[in-house]
Amino acid sequence: MKRTANIGYWFLVTSLFVESMWLGHLTSVEYVLGRMFGFERAYPLSHWFRVGSGLFVCLLGFFATSTVLLDRPWSKQLAAVFCSVAIVFILARAFSTQPPDWWFASASCFLPVVVLGHLALSWFGSRLDAHKVGQLS
Numbered sequence: 001m002k003r004t005a006n007i008g009y010w011f012l013v014t015s016l017f018v019e020s021m022w023l024g025h026l027t028s029v030e031y032v033l034g035r036m037f038g039f040e041r042a043y044p045l046s047h048w049f050r051v052g053s054g055l056f057v058c059l060l061g062f063f064a065t066s067t068v069l070l071d072r073p074w075s076k077q078l079a080a081v082f083c084s085v086a087i088v089f090i091l092a093r094a095f096s097t098q099p100p101d102w103w104f105a106s107a108s109c110f111l112p113v114v115v116l117g118h119l120a121l122s123w124f125g126s127r128l129d130a131h132k133v134g135q136l137s
Contacts, residue, residue, distance in 0.1 A: 008122060013068050015115050016079055019086055020061025022108070026093075027054030050093070057082075057089045080119050083112035 033039070034047045064082040067075035087109050094105035 008118065009068075011118065012076075012079060012115065013065060015111055016061055016065040016068060016082065019083070019111050019115075020058050020065060022111075023054060023061060023086060023089070024058040027051055027058055030054060053089060054093075057085055060085060076119055076122070080116060083115045083119075086112045 030047075031051045034051070039047045061082050064075070064078045067078050072078075090108045090112075091105055094101040094108070
């Protein structure tokens with residue numbers, strides 16, 4: 001019961017799921033627009049690489065969400081890896097267009113940056129608590 005009452009736990013689960021869904025929708029839009037306008041015929045490697053990498057990042061996010069839900073010991077590390085990969089993917093995607101989509105990159109990277117900040121604060125706080133316990137004994 002203590003675990004489900006923790007707001008940081010639910011923030012992490014919800015934000016990882018929302019970011020995974022957002023990247024999944026971006027990937028499906030990339031695929032549909034590529035099929036509609038013929039990008040897969042004109043630029044086959046570029047189109048399929050973007051769709052494949054988007055699908056990989058989306059599935060990595062769902063896997064990170066499931067590990068947090070199952071309370072695995074390495075779930076926070078996987079969540080940090082997912083957020084870092086999502087930021088790199090979004091920035092690479094935004095800056096590959098001419099002119100670069102600054103608004104898209106800043107709006108899409110906001111949630112992963114907040115999650116990384118939350119994870120950093122929780123790790124820093126847990127290290128401080130462990131240090132205090134070590135001093136008390």
